[in-house]
Amino acid sequence: MKSELSGQRARYLADDFSRGFIHFCGIKADRVERGLFQSRLKVEDQHRQQDGFIHAGVMATMADHTAGYSGFTVVEEDLQILTIEFKINFLRPAFGEGLVCRSRAIREGRVVIVSESEVFDVRGEEEIPVARALTTLMAVSAQKLKSKS
Amino acid sequence: MKSELSGQRARYLADDFSRGFIHFCGIKADRVERGLFQSRLKVEDQHRQQDGFIHAGVMATMADHTAGYSGFTVVEEDLQILTIEFKINFLRPAFGEGLVCRSRAIREGRVVIVSESEVFDVRGEEEIPVARALTTLMAVSAQKLKSKS
Amino acid sequence: MKSELSGQRARYLADDFSRGFIHFCGIKADRVERGLFQSRLKVEDQHRQQDGFIHAGVMATMADHTAGYSGFTVVEEDLQILTIEFKINFLRPAFGEGLVCRSRAIREGRVVIVSESEVFDVRGEEEIPVARALTTLMAVSAQKLKSKS
Amino acid sequence: MKSELSGQRARYLADDFSRGFIHFCGIKADRVERGLFQSRLKVEDQHRQQDGFIHAGVMATMADHTAGYSGFTVVEEDLQILTIEFKINFLRPAFGEGLVCRSRAIREGRVVIVSESEVFDVRGEEEIPVARALTTLMAVSAQKLKSKS
Numbered sequence: 001m002k003s004e005l006s007g008q009r010a011r012y013l014a015d016d017f018s019r020g021f022i023h024f025c026g027i028k029a030d031r032v033e034r035g036l037f038q039s040r041l042k043v044e045d046q047h048r049q050q051d052g053f054i055h056a057g058v059m060a061t062m063a064d065h066t067a068g069y070s071g072f073t074v075v076e077e078d079l080q081i082l083t084i085e086f087k088i089n090f091l092r093p094a095f096g097e098g099l100v101c102r103s104r105a106i107r108e109g110r111v112v113i114v115s116e117s118e119v120f121d122v123r124g125e126e127e128i129p130v131a132r133a134l135t136t137l138m139a140v141s142a143q144k145l146k147s148k149s
Numbered sequence: 150m151k152s153e154l155s156g157q158r159a160r161y162l163a164d165d166f167s168r169g170f171i172h173f174c175g176i177k178a179d180r181v182e183r184g185l186f187q188s189r190l191k192v193e194d195q196h197r198q199q200d201g202f203i204h205a206g207v208m209a210t211m212a213d214h215t216a217g218y219s220g221f222t223v224v225e226e227d228l229q230i231l232t233i234e235f236k237i238n239f240l241r242p243a244f245g246e247g248l249v250c251r252s253r254a255i256r257e258g259r260v261v262i263v264s265e266s267e268v269f270d271v272r273g274e275e276e277i278p279v280a281r282a283l284t285t286l287m288a289v290s291a292q293k294l295k296s297k298s
Numbered sequence: 299m300k301s302e303l304s305g306q307r308a309r310y311l312a313d314d315f316s317r318g319f320i321h322f323c324g325i326k327a328d329r330v331e332r333g334l335f336q337s338r339l340k341v342e343d344q345h346r347q348q349d350g351f352i353h354a355g356v357m358a359t360m361a362d363h364t365a366g367y368s369g370f371t372v373v374e375e376d377l378q379i380l381t382i383e384f385k386i387n388f389l390r391p392a393f394g395e396g397l398v399c400r401s402r403a404i405r406e407g408r409v410v411i412v413s414e415s416e417v418f419d420v421r422g423e424e425e426i427p428v429a430r431a432l433t434t435l436m437a438v439s440a441q442k443l444k445s446k447s
Numbered sequence: 448m449k450s451e452l453s454g455q456r457a458r459y460l461a462d463d464f465s466r467g468f469i470h471f472c473g474i475k476a477d478r479v480e481r482g483l484f485q486s487r488l489k490v491e492d493q494h495r496q497q498d499g500f501i502h503a504g505v506m507a508t509m510a511d512h513t514a515g516y517s518g519f520t521v522v523e524e525d526l527q528i529l530t531i532e533f534k535i536n537f538l539r540p541a542f543g544e545g546l547v548c549r550s551r552a553i554r555e556g557r558v559v560i561v562s563e564s565e566v567f568d569v570r571g572e573e574e575i576p577v578a579r580a581l582t583t584l585m586a587v588s589a590q591k592l593k594s595k596s
Contacts, residue, residue, distance in 0.1 A: 021204035024195035046173035055170035056213050056232045061206025083205045084559060085583055087236035087385040087534055089412050089432055091405040106430060107389040111558065112531060112585065114387050116430070132404060132414070134387055134432050136532055136583060138559065233410060234434055236385055236534040238561050238581055240554040255579060256538040260409065261382060261436065263536050265579070281553060281563070283536055283581050285383055285434060287410065319502035322493035344471035353468035354511050354530045359504025381503045385534035 005034040005073050013037075013072050022065050025058065029069070030100065035108070037070040041099045054094040059119045059131045062101040063088055067115035067135035070103035074113065079139040081113070086135035088117075094130040098122035103135075113137040154183040154222050162186075162221050171214050174207065178218070179249065184257070186219040190248040203243040208268045208280045211250040212237055216264035216284035219252035223262065228288040230262070235284035237266075243279040247271035252284075262286040303332040303371050311335075311370050320363050323356065327367070328398065333406070335368040339397045352392040357417045357429045360399040361386055365413035365433035368401035372411065377437040379411070384433035386415075392428040396420035401433075411435040452481040452520050460484075460519050469512050472505065476516070477547065482555070484517040488546040501541040506566045506578045509548040510535055514562035514582035517550035521560065526586040528560070533582035535564075541577040545569035550582075560584040 014029035017039065025047070031038035039062060041047070047058045064086055071081040100120045107114035119131035163178035166188065174196070180187035188211055190196070196207045213235055220230040249269045256263035268280035312327035315337065323345070329336035337360060339345070345356045362384055369379040398418045405412035417429035461476035464486065472494070478485035486509060488494070494505045511533055518528040547567045554561035566578035 016199070019199045020197045021195060021206055025206070046170060048169045050165070050168040051229075055210070057170055057174070057206070057210025060209040060213060060235075061204070064205050064209060080200075082242075083239055085236065085238040085532070085561075085581075086209075087234065087432060089234040089405070089434065090232055091412060093231075106427070107387070114389060114430070114532075129404070132412070132432060134385060134430060134532075136387060234383070234412075234432075236581060238554070238583060240561060255576070256536070263383075263538060263579070278553070281561070281581060283383075283534060283579060285536060314497070317497045318495045319493060319504055323504070344468060346467045348463070348466040349527075353508070355468055355472070355504070355508025358507040358511060358533075359502070362503050362507060378498075380540075381537055383534065383536040384507075385532065387532040388530055391529075 005032070009077065013069055017065070017069055021061070025061060027062050027065065032073060034073050035070065035105045036102070037066050037073060038100065038102045039066045043096065043098050052095055054099065054121070056090055059090070059094065059099065060088050062099060063103070063117040063119055063131060063133035064135065066101040066103040067117050067133065068137060070105050070115045071113045071137040071139065074105050074108045075139045078142060080142045082138045082140060084136040084138050086133050088131055088133040090131050092128070092130055094121035096121040096123035096128070100127060111139055113139060154181070158226065162218055166214070166218055170210070174210060176211050176214065181222060183222050184219065184254045185251070186215050186222060187249065187251045188215045192245065192247050201244055203248065203270070205239055208239070208243065208248065209237050211248060212252070212266040212268055212280060212282035213284065215250040215252040216266050216282065217286060219254050219264045220262045220286040220288065223254050223257045224288045227291060229291045231287045231289060233285040233287050235282050237280055237282040239280050241277070241279055243270035245270040245272035245277070249276060260288055262288060303330070307375065311367055315363070315367055319359070323359060325360050325363065330371060332371050333368065333403045334400070335364050335371060336398065336400045337364045341394065341396050350393055352397065352419070354388055357388070357392065357397065358386050358431075360397060361401070361415040361417055361429060361431040362433065364399040364401040365415050365431065366435060368403050368413045369411045369435040369437065372403050372406045373437045376440060378440045380436045380438060382434040382436050384431050386429055386431040388429050390426070390428055392419035394419040394421035394426070398425060409437055411437060452479070456524065460516055464512070464516055468508070472508060474509050474512065479520060481520050482517065482552045483549070484513050484520060485547065485549045486513045490543065490545050499542055501546065501568070503537055506537070506541065506546065507535050507580075509546060510550070510564040510566055510578060510580035511582065513548040513550040514564050514580065515584060517552045517562045518560045518584040518586065521552050521555045522586045525589060527589045529585045529587060531583040531585050533580050535578055535580040537578050539575070539577055541568035543568040543570035543575070547574060558586055560586060
């Protein structure tokens with residue numbers, strides 16, 4: 001378990017955050033501290049359902065990935081983070097012009113990390129809580145991860 | 150609660166399935182029966198993480214949306230389905246060329262529907278279970294849904 | 299949705315809390331406010347596992363029931379609260395002389411209420427967080443509940 | 448990961464199952480196979496709520512503990528099983544004279560095991576599904592577990 005987060009590591013994680021599916025979705029790192037990761041999304045038409053609400057899958061993806069990166073802020077740099085499972089409650093419909101997700105590590109184990117995420121719907125100046133997630137992460141050596149596939 | 154699913158309704162739900170974010174992700178309806186919905190995704194680079202594994206968010210989105218449509222197969226046609234919450238366990242890394250998701254309604258209430266989803270990683274001829282989800286849905290009148298926003 | 303909680307209602311809920319299985323387990327109401335319910339347990343041998351740790355089932359029971367009563371504090375007095383589902387993460391082993399559980403309603407719908415619970419292990423002067431739960435509740439008329447069985 | 452379950456080990460697990468809080472609740476092992484554990488409870492007044500329904504905490508305790516023992520059937524004998532988290536959906540009210548819980552390991556990792564549980568309400572000859580749970584377990588060496596407290 002790391003006791004600090006260097007500026008260099010924070011910048012690395014912020015850059016590393018938006019690749020593959022997350023880049024495709026347009027979700028970006030917004031704030032990185034030890035034990036905390038915040039991400040942001042400008043909502044476009046492709047993030048919505050037919051009825052104009054933001055799709056639950058967008059919020060779930062954001063909650064999962066941001067929780068994962070909150071895990072990266074508390075482990076040694078040679079470890080990878082896997083999502084074991086998560087649970088997400090949708091508190092109210094989201095239909096604003098953006099989303100913000102804030103994830104905090106609430107349990108920092110050597111192997112198992114638990115993170116809590118809040119997703120907010122950005123409506124002008126307001127940020128309305130729209131989802132809450134609880135995620136279980138596992139820290140594994142990058143070496144081991146590769147040998148799995 | 151509906152006791153049957155007409156061919157017309159099944160075709161309508163299959164078409165309706167792939168809109169907005171789900172269309173953007175490329176997830177398509179594959180099989181529709183009363184109480185069961187199956188979807189399919191051809192995995193492309195944008196569905197993966199940096200390490201080549203399929204992103205947990207893709208599987209979560211698929212599990213959520215497919216569960217929702219399994220709910221549509223058991224309610225009256227004038228009702229909408231909302232996801233209240235879901236929980237998903239990732240059983241092993243997914244890295245194949247496609248995903249299949251099968252959702253079954255395991256509790257058909259007038260208001261609350263519970264659905265169970267299995268996600269399979271398609272690797273050639275094989276379909277390997279990679280995720281399992283339990284989703285709580287709510288049936289609301291389309292009228293009411295509109296007045297919420 | 300109620301906007302206030304009378305002292306009389308708070309006392310009623312505190313008394314009502316410890317019946318049936320909850321009385322059997324020895325869990326008691328500790329603090330009642332609008333949107334918040336706190337309970338307390340003096341841990342005895344029967345709450346432990348063979349290895350001396352407090353059983354996960356005790357914490358789950360406490361989290362579920364206390365969440366339910368946080369729901370009672372935000373609904374009209376003629377409504378009953380049912381647990382639709384909950385998810386609980388065990389953050390670290392609990393082995394102290396007591397447990398405290400604090401549940402807050404984080405979504406107050408007319409039908410669906412979401413509550414978040416924290417369970418603390420009491421070790422002398424310290425209260426260590428040992429579990430976190432997210433619970434979905436449903437408010438139903440007492441009338442309807444009876445006709446279900 | 449064990450490939451078989453000896454009769455001796457099965458009997459040991461069945462006996463070991465009902466200790467501490469589980470003994471207090473009266474929950475007993477009923478059937479033990481590799482990857483499967485089934486438990487049973489004769490429902491008494493102390494398992495109910497004020498309204499006569501069986502308390503959600505009883506079903507959650509049963510689902511958690513039985514899932515844990517399904518984990519014991521697939522790991523080496525010197526390992527202990529901890530519950531990392533679980534999620535449980537209550538499908539319908541339970542009010543019968545007994546409960547049966549059946550847990551199956553659906554992911555057998557070296558460290559992380561996932562188990563699925565079904566709880567049935569025994570009403571005369573019938574067994575009605577009343578709850579479904581998804582549990583994440585961790586296998587740890589008995590040695591390590593002790594040094595934690």
